[in-house]
Amino acid sequence: MAWKVGAALTAALTMGIAGSLPQDPSPQRAAWRAQYRAPEAIPFPENNPYSRAKAELGRRLFFDSILSGDRTRSCVSCHQPDLAWTDGRRRALGRAGGDLEFHTPSLFNLAWQDGRFGWDGKFRDLEAVAFGPISAPNNMNLGAEEAVARLAADPDYAAAFAGAFPEPGPAVTRERIEAALATFERLIVSAPAPFDRWIAGDERAITEAAKRGFDLFNGRANCAACHSGWSFSDGSFHDVGVGRGDDIGRGRFVPTSQALRYAFKTPGLREMRGRAAFMHDGSLDSLAMVIDLYDRGGIDRPSRSREIRPLNLSAAEKADLLAFLNTLNADTTLSVAVADLPADAPKP
Known part of the structure; x- marks a missing residue:
């Protein structure tokens, strides 16, 4: 069951389209952008409908x-x-x-x-x-x-x-x-963010650095393999090379699965400025540290997700990724x- 998104969200997302700059520089970016369009409804399950x-x-x-x-x-x-x-x-x-x-x-x-x-x-x-x-x-x-x-x-x-x-x-x-x-x-x-205005067509909503970061996120850095869609989560469980010892996550409940040992749920990436720590154990203090973790590829072990690998990003590429992630913070808290x-x- 779903309900229509209100006019306020639609207006916020379409604001500024008339002043748009030229089209995306590549068809690949245009295809990626289509995957992040804002939803038209908040879904509710049939066994617990909204009232x-x-x-x-x-x-x-x-x-x-x-x-x-x-x-x-x-x-x-x-x-x-x-x-x-x-x-x-x-x-x-x-x-x-x-x-x-x-x-x-x-x-x-x-x-x-x-x-x-x-x-x-x-x-x-x-x-x-x-x-x-x-x-x-x-x-x-x-x-x-x-x-x-x-x-x-x-x-x-x-x-x-x-x-x-x-x-x-x-x-x-x-x-x-x-x-x-x-x-x-x-x-x-989460309220509409600069990223949403860009997805809706306003080319001035985010910086060129953030656009390059978006390309990295969906391309070589492969972040979108897990952080997908409007909410930036696939809702699944992955070993990204963080847990250690008895901190085995989903593996506690599915002990026969090697892939789920040290696997934890993919969090959404919106509104991260209000979060003082990151990862399931709060072990990283900043988004820059999170990017460094993924650049290293985390702990190399049999359970590590096949999507995780060393990236060897340059300092400029890391800065572009961070610029992109910051566009997911709304104009209002x-x-x-x-x-x-x-x-x-x-x-x-």
């Missing part, structure tokens, strides 16, 4: 500490809007202090991610993610049964659930908590769909 009441309930739950055992944490404790829906740390902070296992992933553009969720794919879909952190002892530390009982005992929440889920049965259930949170999270959409829940259909 405004459900989205508003999900937003309320996301920001409310009622879903933590001692009422001191909430989803927004780790996923802060002004930090690209991350937390500004290398790894998430545990309830008792100290680091959790992984770097907090951004929540941007989850509606376009298929397959399993989590750095190691432990969650079957977005709905299944919620009670991972909610019930984890060193995170929010609230069991599912207690969460349901706590919300059902709150008259305001009981009424909100009944309004969002008019179907027969108990108003508050674990499944309905999951559905509401996932509905809200699918509305967290607001995620438009979340800034004001619409009356009818969600829109980025």
Whole structure:
């Protein structure tokens, strides 16, 4: 199920086309650009369709500490809007202090991610993610049964659930908590960026260095093999040569697969300026360091993705790649769909 993107996004993406410069210098670049056109809709699954009441309930739950055992944490404790829906740390902070296992992933553009969720794919879909952190002892530390009982005992929440889920049965259930949170999270959409205006036809939207970086990204550097499409993620799992020792990612759940040993989910690349660290373990402090990692090819081992190899980029080429990646930051830090829940259909 999908909903139409609003007119504001369409206008933002087409702004400036009338002043466009000459065509792309090569047919190959034109073909690549066609793969990054902005979506016309936010997709929602058939078993959890959009409704405004459900989205508003999900937003309320996301920001409310009622879903933590001692009422001191909430989803927004780790996923802060002004930090690209991350937390500004290398790894998430545990309830008792100290680091959790992984770097907090951004929540941007989850509606376009298929397959399993989590750095190691432990969650079957977005709905299944919620009670991972909610019930984890060193995170929010609230069991599912207690969460349901706590919300059902709150008259305001009981009424909100009944309004969002008019179907027969108990108003508050674990499944309905999951559905509401996932509905809200699918509305967290990155705002249009200079890159989008360029894709829409405005040649002045990004620099010549960024255009060369785009060519590298899709060509010799081969970044698009994994970071593909508008959200810049194939939704899959790859060993890019980072994990070590027992940090084996997807291999923990598929031990018979050599290819999935040390494989972690491909993150999207939009709005990276708000992220203080990169990779699943937060081990790299800057995008320049990420580019250096891929230039080296990471750790050479049997499980390393066939798409990863030493690139031997020049300093100028690395600078062009960085210039391109910076065009994926929007002109505003607001995620438009979340800034004001619409009356009818969600829109980025």
